[in-house]
Amino acid sequence: MRHLFRIAGVFAVSSLWATPAFATSTGITGQSGKDGVMCSTCHKGGDVPTVVLEGPTTLEPGATGQYTFIIRGGAAKTGGADIAVDSADAKLQAGTGTKLLGAELVHSAPLAFTGNELRFNFSLVAPATDVTLKLFGAGNSSNADQKSDGDRAAATTLSVTVGKGTPVVDPLPPEGDEGGCSAAGSAPVWGLALAGLALLRRRRS
Template sequence: MHSQRFSLGVAGVLAASLFSLTAHANSAGITGRSGKQGMTCMDSTCHGGNPSAAIPVVQLTGPTSLAAGETGTYSLVITGGPAVKAGMNVAVSNNGGTLNKLGTDLQVAAGELTHTAPKPFANGEARFDFSLVAPSSSRTVTLYASGNSVNGDANNTLDHSASTTLDIQVTGSSTPDAGTPDAGTDNPPPPDNNDKGGCAAAGGAPMALLLAVVAERLRRRRTA
């Protein structure tokens, strides 16, 4: 019996340590939890295992329309929940452009954005700013985002998270106009009819003058 109690105690300590290590590891950021791949921070191994914890509100703000190749500025805003510190993960749909960080609170990893360290709430919110460079052709792009609101005790017991998406319509195309021929292509511009070697009407003037001179000489010979 004593051995069984000892084993259960060790198992409990190991389980607690595992949750603590998981929370600590994710404090430096994590990818693959934005919702794009079907996983979010609501998973039990992250910050959503306690249904009694207050659920935060996660919002994506920024333009919902971009021209092809244009850069748009966006923000992930987290409010509610324990509201002590926050973390995030943002991804964009396949062929949806390029995500870039705008500050030291974010990092780019595997084409996604995540926090570099838990960010303290300020004025009731945690805000992460970033940019998206739109793709070069028209399409609908989706931003996927998941955000944590945590109490900062290096344990996920009382933490919670939420996820959201934002659709962006990309219009136009940044490719060159196909109707404008480039030098060296198989579609050269039409020849210039005013070229000196051409057959324009002005090019026949010297020949007419020569014929007039010959005709005048023939006329003089006949009358001599």
């Protein structure tokens, strides 16, 4: 009986160790850099790749834009990505090799580099109202040994103006200063007027 418990315990511990690797190999959210966290939390030791988000920086409200997240360099054997947007009203749509996981796009499996480059194509459906939003993308360049050592990730962002962008709200004037500079400047004027009146009375007397 004790032998069976030991086997079950070993299996449970092995499952716990395997879970993060399995989750990462099929994509994991919360690593785009939007919340200050990205893939390099786990993947370390390799050369740092370069990453870039390409696509339109302006969209009409409700329009769909085509974008590409590109990883270059690093170990450059296989790679993965996590892509997010900071607007709850914007929608990300998966392209080849990616899938929607919650509100973010992740790789469906580690993809092989072509030469020194790996591309993830996706779409962004803009909100129906004017706003300035930001895309976040993080990509891991892996040596394909299915371990976290020898890999490295990098992150980037892209701002997208929808319509006229986020409306600018004019700041309210400070309380009690309804007249601005003219009100403050009126005091010397009244002082000069009173001084002139006093001088005129003296001359008459």
